[in-house]
Amino acid sequence: MRKNDKVICNCCGRAIREEAAVPREEFLHVEKTWGYFSEKDGEKQEFDVCEACYDEWVQGFLIPAKIHEATELL
Secondary structure, three states: OEEOOEEEOOOOOOEOOEEOOEEOOOEEEEEEEOOOOOOOOOOEEEEEEEHHHHHHHHHOOOOOOOOOOOOOOO
16 A cells, blocks of 8 residues: 555555665555456556565465576576
């Protein structure tokens, strides 16, 4: 959630730490436009989740998220 140009975690309500208006910690931003086969057809939803809330959220998944190592290309 954006509030006064700050990123706020929609789960816990904590502000994502910033310096000079640049986020200084990671968070997940999700945007979803629901389609015809959904009860939410025509809605666009978005939210932000801090890393701690993300970790708690995915621990509850029945099928774990796939994890791949991301490396920089030289």
